[in-house]
Amino acid sequence: MGLSKLNNKVIVTPKDQMTVAEFKRLGDVGELERIYDLHTGQVLEDNQLIDTREAAYGSTTDWERGSSR
């Protein structure tokens, strides 16, 4: 079992390692969001395995601004 943070929220994971896509689902993060390593800023791809033991990740999505709507 892992314990990691995503956008400063604690996420309990059933495994010590999982793919980014699985982690996104656990963290209730949209498919289009980007996951990155909070310490290095490295972008993590969906099929990439990540460590979920006391790791800290951030998620972000496109920043969109528009005056039309």
Place this chain on the structure above:
Amino acid sequence: MSLTREYTLAASATTWGQLRGHLAGSQAERMAFGYCSAISNLGKTRLLLHEVEFPTDGEYAVQHSARVVLSGRDTIPYLIRAKGAAAFLDAHSHPFPGVPHPSLTDNHSAARQHASLQGPAPGAALVRIISSADGRIWAGVQTGPEDPEPIRQVHILGRTGIEVIVPVNSTCDGSNAFREMDRRTLACLGDGALSKTRGLAVGLIGVGGVGSMVARLLASVVGELILVDPDHLEPSNAPRVWYAGTNSRGSKVGAARRAIRRAFPHLEVRSCVGSFPSRATNNLLAGADFLFVCPDHNAVRFSASRFAAENLLPLIEVGCGGRAVDRELSALGYHVRLQVPGGPCLPCNGLDVSKLEDPSTTEAKKQHGYIEDGSEIAGELAPLTTRAAADAVDVFLRYCTGYSGTPPLHLYNDSLHLKTLDMTDSYSTQPGCPACGATLRWPPTPLVGITPSGHKGRHIPSARRESLRAPIANRDRNC
């Protein structure tokens, strides 16, 4: 109980000029980002914009006159850099005239952006600005997924004056209900200028001979006074301290507050009996937009200079005194110095930092008969302290309103020869000065170490530095 906070955004004229120039420089929408620290007291939060960054037009995934998109991958460097920030600035342009207002797209994206910000900067707020082509801005602070709270005013601090922008969504409309007492002041300053000064909270360190008169002269033109002084009244204060009589007792700030409230019942006056710097006085002064320092010790002047530089506060410092040789006056006068972004800090503007011991140590030495400078007169006359206060408040009015030209950065009065000199051009920012020698950058550099003249500076307490980075909601402290 209302949890609404009152937000002010402060920026140097240099930083704001970069932001304004970038957003106005294209017919297509543009984005800009920035990093803020914050200071808060009693529901008021002052956000300090340290540095702005701009994506190049080539970095946007989409960019035209009604839409701009930065891809998630390209947002990460800005998020990583926001580590430790109390707030992250997101600004974008609506490149057409009209009242700027957030669209649904803006609001949805900002809510997600705020959530993303909590990774690198837990507790940080999202400061949102939208500028239109005619120069008007909409400004709000997002602290959660709900609607943002408005920013009351934006203070842009330059070397020669302060520009106050009232965002279109501000709850403060920038005007005040004037009273009969304002008639002659309005004739000199005008509605806009008096409204501007009435929107300011002014902190005052030291309410003795000079400081008490500064408070009196400010009372009719500002919105709030914050008084700080550790001392209690003594009979010898009565000739110079206007609110004191020969039998007055109690704290100076308490007596000053009561006297000012009697004369100006509508003025907000807060006070703290305490030495500056200290946790209590620093927290109370966190509610100020402008600072006066009228102490009797250079260590307090130096600390105030660093506090003001760190918190992007304009500062006016006043000192007066005289010297005698064989009981004959050899020097008599005062100085008024203005410290503002883009100008020299007090040490670069002539403040002697060679004896920065704690004021209590100096007092103990005096009590034990150790006199460092026997020629210094241990007192002043009321005409001198009153003139010093009058010049200081005039410099304040010139800086805030421009009513009679550019304010001097250093006035020196030679009272023996009835001369007042503008020494502005005699001093300048020293390269490498930690307080004024560089543009405000992010993350902020702690103001410690060696000043340009080679003297050791006093530390801003580390607890104070940490408090600048704490989440805004945890910041309120009462004196």
